[in-house]
Amino acid sequence: MRESRMSVASARWVVLLFVLVFSAYGASDPERAFQEGISLYQEGRYEESLRAFERILESGYEAGPVYYNLGNCHFKRGEMGRAILYYERAARLLPGNADVQFNLGLVNQTIVDQFEVEDDFFLIRLWRGLLDLFPKPLLLAIIGSFYLLTILFVIASILTSRRGVRLVSRRLAVLGGILFVTAGLLFLARHLDEKGRIEAVILADRTDVMSAPTGTEVFVLHEGTKVRIDRRQGEWVEIILPDRKVGWVKAEVLDVI
Template identity: 30%
Template structure:
C-alpha cells in the first residue's frame, strides 16, 4: 500500500515537469524567448504529428513573420484563417503580411448579394455553423411538436410558422458548414514561394511569357497538367507555372 502511495505521489510531482516538456509548450517558450528559428522547427514538428489548430498555425506564421519570411507567414496565416475565419488577430496579422507582397492585384467585383452571402458565411467556422444548424433543427422539432399537439389554432399556426423558419435556418447553416468544410478539405488556393516567377501562356517552358509574380502572392489553382499548374489571380488573369513554385494552403 505504501509503495502505491509513493508511486502516486511521484506521478503527481513529476506531472508538471512532463507538461512543461510537451512540443507545443516548448515551441511557445522558444517563441517567447525570441528564438524564432527554433520555434519554427518546433511548431512544424507539432503539425507533422497531425495536431492541427488555428493557434499553432497562427504562432508559426508569427514566427516566420518575425524572421522576415513573408511567404511562409502568409501561408500559415491563411491556414489559420481557414480554421478560424472569425479571429480578428489572424485577419489583422495577415493584412500586415500582405503589405510586404510586391504584387498588388485588383479584385474582380462580385454581385452584391453574392459578396454579402460570402461575408456572412466567412464570419464563422465550419464547426460553428454545424452547431447553429443542429440548434435550429432542435428548435424546429420543438415548434413542430407545438403544431402537432396543441389544441389552440393560434399556437398551431405559430408552431408551424416558427418550425418552418427554424428548418430554413437549419438548412442554410448546414449549407454554410458544408461549404466551409469543403474549403478545408479541397484546397484550391496557393501561395507563391519562388522569389519571382514568370507565368506562361501554356504548360511549357517555351510558352509565351504573360506576366511576373512574386513570393507571397495568393493564387487559385484551377487546373493541372503534369508538373504544371493553371492558376487564376484575383483580377481574373490566368496562366501556367510549375507546381514547385507554389505551396497549397
Template identity: 25%
Template structure:
C-alpha cells in the same frame, strides 16, 4: 481483444496529445525568447504529429513574420483562416504580412446578391455550420418533446411554432455547410513561395513569360498539367506556373 485494442488507441492518443501540448508550450517559450527558428521547428513538429489548430497556424505565421519569411507567414495565416474565418487576430496579422509582398494586385470585387450570400456563408467554416446544424437539431428534438408532452393547447402551439422555426434554421445551416464545402472545393488557392516565378502563356518551358510573381502572392488554382499549374490572380489575370514554385492551401 477489441477492448485491449481500444485501450491501446486511447493510450496512444492521450500520449500524442500530451506530447503536442508539451511541444506547444516549448514553442511558445522559444517564441517569447525571440528564438523563432526553434519555435517554428516545434510548431511544425506538432503539425507532423497530425494535430492542426488555429493557434498553431497563427503562431507559425507570427514566427515566420518575425523572420521576414513572407510566403510562409501568409501561408500559415491563410491556413488559420481556413479553420476560423472570423478570427480577428489572424485577420489583422495577415494584413501586416501582405504588406511585405512585392506584387500589388487589385481585386475584382464581386457584385450583386450572390456576393452577399457567399460573404455570409463564408462567415463560418464548413465545420462550424455543421456543428450549428447539429445543435439546432438537438434543440428541435427538445422542443418537439415539450410540444408532445405539453399540458395546454397554448403550450403546444408555442412549442410547435418554435420547433418548426428551429427546424428551418437547422435545414438552412445544413444547406450553408454544403455550400461552404463546395465554395472551398471549387476555390483552391496557393501561395507563391519562389522569390520570383515567371508566369507563362502555356504549360511549357518554351512558353513566353508574360509577367512574374513574387513570394507571398496568393493565386487561385484552376488546372494541373504535367508539373504545371494554371492560376488566376485576384484581378482575373491567368497564366501557367511550375508546380514547385507554389504551395497549395
C-alpha cells in the same frame, strides 16, 4: 505585428478541444507542444518554436491559432511567403479575427507583386461575407444543436398532456427544423465554395509564369503572391491572378492554402 494577445487568450481552448476529442486515440499532447511553442517564441527562438507548432500539425491536429503562430514564426524569420500561407490558413479557420487580419495585411504590404483589383458586385461580396462569417467547425456545432433541440421539442409535443405546452413545443420544433436546414445549407454552400476555390501562395523568390506548360514566359511573380488554381496538368498548374491574368507555373513553386 500582433503576436501574443490571440496566441495565449483564444488559442488555449481551441487546442484543448482537440485534446479532448482525440485523447482516446493516444495522440501526443498538442496543448503542451503549443505552450512550448509560445514560450520559445517569446524567447526569440523562432526556429525551435516553429518545430513545436509543426509537431501539432504532424500529430493530426488543426487549429487556427496554430497556423497563426506558424505565420508569426515565419514572419520573424523573414520568410514572407510562408507567413502569408499560414496566416491565410488561419483566416479560414478564424474568419474575422482581428489579429489574423492585421498581421496578414501587414505582411502583404511587404510583397513585390501588388494588383489593382476590381470590386465584385455587392451581392457577391455580401454572400461571400456571409459564408466567411462562420467557420465550418462552428457551423457543424450549430447544426448539431438545432437538430437536438428539434428532436427534444418534437418529443415534448408528443409526451405532454398540456395543450398549451404541446402547441409551443410544435412551433419551436418547426423553428428548430427551419434553422437546422438553413445552417445545413449554409455549411454545404461554404464547403462547395471552398472546394471550387482552390487558392495557393507562391513560395519561390521568383517564378516565371508561362503561357502554357511548353509555352513562353508571359510575366513574373514573386514570393508571397496569392493565386487561384484553375487546373493541373502533370507537374504544371494553371493559375489566375487577382487581376484575372492567367498563366502556368510549376506546382513546386507554390503551396495550397
